[in-house]
Amino acid sequence: MAQQRWVRLSAEQPTSTVCVLGTELSLDVCGSAPVGATSFDVWGTAGVNLYIVHDGEVLKIPSCVPRWPLEANIEAVITMDTPSIKVNSDKVRISYYKNNGKGPMAQTLLHLTCIEISLDVDTSRSGTVNRKAKNKKKWTWGPEGKGAVLLVNCDRDCLGAKDMDNQDLRVESYADLKDMSLMILTTSGPEDIFDDYQLILHVSASDHDKVGVFHAKGGKKLNHYKHVLGSGKLSYAVERDGFQENTFYVEGLAFPDVDFSGLVSFHVTLLENPSAAMPDVPIFNDTVVFRMAPWIMTPNTLQPITVYVCSVKYNADFVAAVSKLTAKAGCKLIICPEQENRSDRWIQDEMEIGYVQAPHKGFPVVFDSPRNGLLKDFPFKGVLGPDFGYVKREPADKKTVSGLDSFGNLEVSPPVTVRGKQYPLGRILHGSYFPSFQGNNMVKVVRDFLYAQKVQQPVELYSDWLVVGHVDEFLTFVPAPDRKGFRLLLASPSACYQLLKVKEQEGYGDALMFEGVKKCKQISIKKLLSDQKLRNNNNYYQKCIDWNRDILKEELGLAEEDIIDIPQLFKSRNCSGKAEAYFPDLVNMLVLGKYLGIPKPFGPILHDHCCLEEEVRRLLEPLGLSCTFIDDFETYHEYLGEIHCGTNVRRKPFSFKWWNVIP
Structure with missing residues (x-):
C-alpha cells in the first residue's frame, strides 16, 4: 500500500503542497465544503491522477467529470507519475454545489509540485x-x-x-x-x-x-x-x-x-x-x-588457508613437523615468534578465526578470547590488519574468567540437518559444567555473543569433567566422502581398553607404552590393564563422554555410523578427580583437508609399529585421510595440551550465504 498523506484545503485561499512520487494525497473534501453544499466535482491538470473512493470502491474520475454526493464516506485521492518541471505547475480544483445548482457555490484550489525522493x-x-x-x-x-x-x-x-x-x-x-x-x-x-x-x-x-x-x-x-x-x-x-x-x-x-x-x-x-x-x-x-553481518565460525571440513603456530623454547621440531604438514596441505604457515608470544604456546586458546560476509565483500575476523594469557596482544597486534577484522568480548570482572573461556573450548560442527531443520553453517559447540549449581561455565558475555549471531545455534556440552575443560580434548570432526560429508571423532576409553585387551590376548601383554619418551615411566599392557583405579576412573570418563555423545547425536542429527571412537585413556590429576590425557590425546589433532596432524601416542610397539597409531590409521585412512603422527609429548602434552591446542587455522568461508539461513 502506498504511503498516504491527508491534505486540508481552504475555499478562502489556494493551498500549496508537494506530492512525492509513489505516494498518495487524500484531500479533505468534506472539511473544506461550505455550509449547504450537497455535491462536488474534482478537476486536475494533465499530470494528476484523480480517484474517488465511495462506499469502499475506488473509481478513477472519467474525462466527463460527474458530481459526487458530499457524504462522510467519500474521499478524493490523487497521485502523480512524473516529477514536476516547475514549482506549483500542477493543480487540482474542487467545486462545491448546492442541490442541483448549475454553478459552484465555492471552490478550493490546490497547487502541486511533484518531486521524487527515494532512499535505496x-x-x-x-x-x-x-x-x-x-x-x-x-x-x-x-x-x-x-x-x-x-x-x-x-x-x-x-x-x-x-x-x-x-x-x-x-x-x-x-x-x-x-x-x-x-x-x-x-x-x-x-x-x-x-x-x-x-x-x-x-x-x-x-x-x-x-x-x-x-x-x-x-x-x-x-x-x-x-x-x-x-x-x-x-x-x-x-x-x-x-x-x-x-x-x-x-x-x-x-x-x-x-x-x-x-x-x-x-x-x-x-x-x-x-x-x-x-x-x-x-x-x-x-x-x-x-x-x-554475524561473526561466523568455520569447521574442520572447510578448506584450510593459513596455519598459525608459536615458536617457543624447545619446540623447533614440532614447528618443523607442522610446517611440513602445512606445505603438504598447500597452506600458508605463520609462526608467532617468542618475543611476541612470550612463551605462551596455546594459540588455539587465545583466539578463534571466523569471518563476516556481505553481498559485496567479506573478510576474516579473529575473535579474541577473554583468556588473556601472555599471547593476549597477538590477535590485535599480529592478526588484525587490512581485510582482517578483530572482535573481543570480556567480562567486567576478570576474576570470573575460567579455563572454559579459552577457545579450545569453542568448536563448530559441519553443516547438519536435525529433525528436518537445516543448519547449513553448522552449530557452535562449547563446553560447560554438568547441569547443577556448581562448576564452571563460559562467561556470559561470550555465550551471549555466540547466541546473538543466530546462524550457528550453539550446543552446550559437558566438559568440566576435564582438568582443562575444553571440548577439543574429547571430540573433533574430519571430512569424509560419504554420508554427511564428515565423521565425528570421539575419544573412547572403552575402545582403548578393548584394543589393549585384544593385544594382551594375542600374547603382547609385556609390550611397553611410552618407549622412547624421556622422563616417563614405561608400563606394559598387562600392568596397565590390571590398574583397577585407572580402569574405574576411565569408566567414569567414558560416561561423561557418552553423555556428550547423546547430546551430539540429538542436536546434530547424527547416527552411530557418523561417529568413530578413537582409543584414548585419561587419568585423574592429583585428587581432583578431573581428567587429563594419559597419553597424547589423539582427537586433539590438526585437520588440514585430508591431511591430519595427530599427536604421537607412544603406544605399545608391535612388529615395529605403534598399535595405537595402527588402529587410528585403520579407522581413518579408509575415508581417504592421511595420518601424520607428530611428537608433542614434552612440548605440549606434559603441559596439558596437544597439537590442536598449539595451532590455529584460518579456513575458507562457506559458499552458503548466511542470509539464506532460516533461524
Missing part, C-alpha cells in the same frame, strides 16, 4: 543498490528474503593506524570504503522547491553507536567523505549541492549481541517549513533496514 540500498543482496524497491522497511531471512547487509568495519586497512577502522570518524583509505555498504538518496524535481522544504537523514537514538555514515561530497579526496551520522550524531540535514543523487557509505560499528538484534533502520524525512516562527512539519518518510 541493496535489498536484493545482489551486490548492487536496488532503485525504488518495495518493502524496504522489513528484513527477512531465507533464499526469498529481502533486506540489506552491513559489515562491521572491524579491520584496519590503513597502515600505521592504531585502531580498527570503525573506531574513528574518518575515511582513512579507499580500501576502507570497500568495507562499507552503499546507500543512495535520489531526489528530483524543481530545485527551488527545497527553499521551503528540507531533507533530513536520521537514525534512532538506540542505534547511533551501532553505525557510521559518510556522505560522499563529490570530490576524489578522502576528506570529501564527510561523517554525518553515528557516534552521537542522530540526524543530518542533507546538503544536496544541486545533485539528484547523494551517495552515502555506511559502516557497522557493533556485532549483534544480547542487547542488539543486529537490525538498524535509516530514515529520510521531508520537512515542510510553514513559517520561520514555527517548527518544521514532517510530510514524507522513506525507510531502509540493514542487518549487521
Whole structure:
C-alpha cells in the first residue's frame, strides 16, 4: 500500500503542497465544503491522477467529470507519475454545489509540485543498490528474503593506524570504503522547491553507536567523505549541492549481541517549513533496514588457508613437523615468534578465526578470547590488519574468567540437518559444567555473543569433567566422502581398553607404552590393564563422554555410523578427580583437508609399529585421510595440551550465504 498523506484545503485561499512520487494525497473534501453544499466535482491538470473512493470502491474520475454526493464516506485521492518541471505547475480544483445548482457555490484550489525522493540500498543482496524497491522497511531471512547487509568495519586497512577502522570518524583509505555498504538518496524535481522544504537523514537514538555514515561530497579526496551520522550524531540535514543523487557509505560499528538484534533502520524525512516562527512539519518518510553481518565460525571440513603456530623454547621440531604438514596441505604457515608470544604456546586458546560476509565483500575476523594469557596482544597486534577484522568480548570482572573461556573450548560442527531443520553453517559447540549449581561455565558475555549471531545455534556440552575443560580434548570432526560429508571423532576409553585387551590376548601383554619418551615411566599392557583405579576412573570418563555423545547425536542429527571412537585413556590429576590425557590425546589433532596432524601416542610397539597409531590409521585412512603422527609429548602434552591446542587455522568461508539461513 502506498504511503498516504491527508491534505486540508481552504475555499478562502489556494493551498500549496508537494506530492512525492509513489505516494498518495487524500484531500479533505468534506472539511473544506461550505455550509449547504450537497455535491462536488474534482478537476486536475494533465499530470494528476484523480480517484474517488465511495462506499469502499475506488473509481478513477472519467474525462466527463460527474458530481459526487458530499457524504462522510467519500474521499478524493490523487497521485502523480512524473516529477514536476516547475514549482506549483500542477493543480487540482474542487467545486462545491448546492442541490442541483448549475454553478459552484465555492471552490478550493490546490497547487502541486511533484518531486521524487527515494532512499535505496541493496535489498536484493545482489551486490548492487536496488532503485525504488518495495518493502524496504522489513528484513527477512531465507533464499526469498529481502533486506540489506552491513559489515562491521572491524579491520584496519590503513597502515600505521592504531585502531580498527570503525573506531574513528574518518575515511582513512579507499580500501576502507570497500568495507562499507552503499546507500543512495535520489531526489528530483524543481530545485527551488527545497527553499521551503528540507531533507533530513536520521537514525534512532538506540542505534547511533551501532553505525557510521559518510556522505560522499563529490570530490576524489578522502576528506570529501564527510561523517554525518553515528557516534552521537542522530540526524543530518542533507546538503544536496544541486545533485539528484547523494551517495552515502555506511559502516557497522557493533556485532549483534544480547542487547542488539543486529537490525538498524535509516530514515529520510521531508520537512515542510510553514513559517520561520514555527517548527518544521514532517510530510514524507522513506525507510531502509540493514542487518549487521554475524561473526561466523568455520569447521574442520572447510578448506584450510593459513596455519598459525608459536615458536617457543624447545619446540623447533614440532614447528618443523607442522610446517611440513602445512606445505603438504598447500597452506600458508605463520609462526608467532617468542618475543611476541612470550612463551605462551596455546594459540588455539587465545583466539578463534571466523569471518563476516556481505553481498559485496567479506573478510576474516579473529575473535579474541577473554583468556588473556601472555599471547593476549597477538590477535590485535599480529592478526588484525587490512581485510582482517578483530572482535573481543570480556567480562567486567576478570576474576570470573575460567579455563572454559579459552577457545579450545569453542568448536563448530559441519553443516547438519536435525529433525528436518537445516543448519547449513553448522552449530557452535562449547563446553560447560554438568547441569547443577556448581562448576564452571563460559562467561556470559561470550555465550551471549555466540547466541546473538543466530546462524550457528550453539550446543552446550559437558566438559568440566576435564582438568582443562575444553571440548577439543574429547571430540573433533574430519571430512569424509560419504554420508554427511564428515565423521565425528570421539575419544573412547572403552575402545582403548578393548584394543589393549585384544593385544594382551594375542600374547603382547609385556609390550611397553611410552618407549622412547624421556622422563616417563614405561608400563606394559598387562600392568596397565590390571590398574583397577585407572580402569574405574576411565569408566567414569567414558560416561561423561557418552553423555556428550547423546547430546551430539540429538542436536546434530547424527547416527552411530557418523561417529568413530578413537582409543584414548585419561587419568585423574592429583585428587581432583578431573581428567587429563594419559597419553597424547589423539582427537586433539590438526585437520588440514585430508591431511591430519595427530599427536604421537607412544603406544605399545608391535612388529615395529605403534598399535595405537595402527588402529587410528585403520579407522581413518579408509575415508581417504592421511595420518601424520607428530611428537608433542614434552612440548605440549606434559603441559596439558596437544597439537590442536598449539595451532590455529584460518579456513575458507562457506559458499552458503548466511542470509539464506532460516533461524
